[in-house]
Amino acid sequence: MRVAIAEDAVLLREGLSRLLGEEGFDVVGQCGNADELLLKVRSYPLDVVIVDIRLPPTYSDEGLRAALEIRKRHPAVGVLVLSQYVEVGLAMKLLADSAEGVGYLLKDRISDVEDFLSALRRIAGGGSVVDPIIVSTLLSRRRSDDPLERLTPREREVLVLMAEGSSNQGIADRLVITVRAVEKYVSSIFGKLGLPSTGTESRRVLAVLAFLRA
Amino acid sequence: MAASALAANAPLRPARAPPKAYWVGIAAAGLVAPVYSVTLALRVGQVSEVQLGLLEWISVPYILVGLIAWFRRPDSRLGLLMIAGGFAMGLSTLQFEHQNHLYTIGALFDIVPAALFLHVFLAFPDGRLSSRLERALVGAAYASAIGLQLAKLTLGAGSPDNLLTISTQTGAAGVVEKVQLLSLSAILLAGVGILTNRQRHGGRPRRPSIALLIDSFALGLLLAATLFVVANFDALSPAFLPVQRVTLVVIGLSPLVFLIGLLDARLARSAVGELMVELRPNLAPADLRDALARALRDPSATLAYWLPAFQRYVDLEGRPVEVPDRDGRATTLIDRDGVHVAALLHDGALDEERDLLDGVTAAAGIALENARLQAELQARLEELRGSRARVIAEGQKERQRLERNLHDGAQQRLIALSLELSLLEQRLTTDPEAQARLDLARQEIALSLEELRDVARGIHPAVLSGHGLEVALESIVAQAPLPVRLRIELDGRLQEPLEVAAYYVVSESLANIGKHAQATAATVEVGRKRKQIVVEVVDNGIGGADTESGTGLRGLADRVESLGGRLLIWTPTGGGTRVRAEIPCA
Secondary structure, three states: OEEEEEOOOHHHHHHHHHHHHHOOOEEEEEEOOHHHHHHHHHHOOOOEEEEEOOOOOOOOOHHHHHHHHHHHHOOOOEEEEEEOOOOHHHHHHHOOOOOOOEEEEEHHHHHOHHHHHHHHHHHHOOOEEEOHHHHHHHHOOOOOOOHHHHOOHHHHHHHHHHHOOOOHHHHHHHHOOOHHHHHHHHHHHHHHHOOOOOOOHHHHHHHHHHHHHO | OEEEEOOOOOOOOOOOOOOHHHHHHHHHHHHHHHHHHHHHHHHHOOOOHHHHHHHHHHHHHHHHHHHHHHHHOOOOOHHHHHHHHHHHHHHHHHHHOOOHHHHHHHHHOOOHHHHHHHHHHHHOOOOOOOOHHHHHHHHHHHHHHHHHHHHHHHOOOOOOOOOOOOOOOHHHHHHHHHHHHHHHHHHHHHHHHHHHHHHHHHOOOOOHHHHHHHHHHHHHHHHHHHHHHHHHHHOOOOOHHHHHHHHHHHHHHHHHHHHHHHHHHHHHHHHHHHHHHHOOOOOOHHHHHHHHHHHHOOOOOEEEEEEOOOOEEEOOOOOEEOOOOOOHHHEEEEEEOOEEEEEEEOOHHHHHHHHHHHHHHHHHHHHHHHHHHHHHHHHHHHHHHHHHHHHHHHHHHHHHHHHHHHHHHHHHHHHHHHHHHHHHHHHOOOOHHHHHHHHHHHHHHHHHHHHHHHHHHHHOOHHHHHHOHHHHHHHHHHOOOOOEEEEEEOOOOOOHHHHHHHHHHHHHHHHHHHHHHOOOOEEEEEEEEOOEEEEEEEEOOOOOOOOOOOOHHHHHHHHHHHOOOEEEEEOOOOOOEEEEEEEEOO
């Protein structure tokens, strides 16, 4: 799997590159700014890029803009945005059009190597990854007449995993239940929240996030 | 209260009016002249009455108006110069006499009036020649009018009655006369140049009567120059007489226009009375300038208030004003009880009406002092506002720097360290105990990172600088302790200080609502209304919020006010609380 990394903190970039190399990823390029990343995306066939949201020269939104640009021009390339803070508003910007092949994670997640690598593979394969903090923030959001209160604790767990981008198989593995059981929970949740069923798993992520955000 | 001119032409001790014997004598002599002329004309017979009349048309008004000017401004030489001009003109009529001595005096004074009028015109309004060029020009005019005339007469020019003739050299006398007439003509034209140049640089006087006067000066000089040129080429030409008469008429007009100007000033002076009526005790300081401008008949008049504490002049809004201390002609300093209060900036022509300026500034007394106090208050407010804005802006910059340092330093290192530990952990497959301890260490790091993130966010919300108000507010609203409806209607990013202020208005208000309001819902609205950004946070809680104690709301107000905006709070008991910030935005 071919990866490019844009991260201005050298220590972290080297560590990440070493980790991916050891895990059998092909780190095609690593760079410290958005322009170089865009150049690499144009030059090499890539499966996924990892981009720090805060990049030089102004350290404001260069990383996010690069990510959106890659999503627009190279939809086949998965994009994982890393940040030292995660924001609901940014997640929504990143997922505005589709949740396919995109992820947004807190930088700290890198050190949970197994989870991190599986997230990266999921993104490269067209799936979605949303940081748990985003989902928990949205879930804890106060609502008048909260429809989430109608969910059972198990359904709530499934909802969280759905929102974080897990597939039915992923949810089944995580909760140690069958895929069929997951499918039953999902349709029950959609019924209780009044959401139309959406088909693909990445569309499901968007629908659930949009519901939680409203 | 006393008004004093800034310029050097302000006398330390005003000169006194001319003694009675002088002015009575001068006036009597001035009036004798026409009587004498008429008898002369009757006696001699061959002098045209028109010619004599025209000469008197100049000499009598110059003497009388010169007397008036001398009375008005004893310290100015202008009045005396005018009187001298009038008498020189009168003396020149003696050349029509047949008596030797009288004729010689008249012939000697033939050209002198031209030099004197040039002197008067250039010395207007204060009786002084202001530049070396002007002094040289007037000096040359006198040299030509008196010196060359004397030379001409010693060479036997004029009639045989000339007592000054030493030897009759008609040819030489003719040459001297040519030089004299042409040089005078050139000098007078240079005088016209100086007058027009003054208008070009100093601007045309705003008082119509003064502008008219200057025009009559220039026209008179121009005509006199023409006259001399015509006389030089052919004094017997049919053109000579009409040119001479028109010249005399125009030169004689000047004292009349001068009188009109004085009359105009008298009318203006009656405005002081109207000003007194206008200056009711409760006159708004903003209206004071208009009232003064009306009284002075100078729409360009402005006031600059002196602030000793700042050592500078300011306008009513407390903004610094430049008071030109070189161009004193248009500046009158106003003192009150020996303390400098303000400067009145006005048309230069008003310097001629010192008593009007004195009257107006004296009448403005209390109102001026009030206005100065207001200007001082505004200046202090302005200063305070500026320093508060600087303190807040500096604080903000410092916070941003701290957050950046945390982000680039400690946070990045901890993440890299955590990654390093987990790579190590993967290699230690044979030592489960070491793996467990490394895992524990990673969890500690994760906790530290979380705490650091909170600290960093508290110092400065980086998402705000990076991604703008909309994204930053979305997170605050999502984490609010009650349901919040958020509506943002902005086209793009705002200036950073504005975004930061709006952010803190919302976050602080939502925190207050969570702590005190017992509300079940709130709305946050941010939008652009005309040239303002309006941020409004409304809850449905118990109201009656304490707006005095605690630093939260005060700090918010400081932020908003430092950007020239205002923070409004409605919090009726039982009626919810509405916090509204209005911040100007270009």
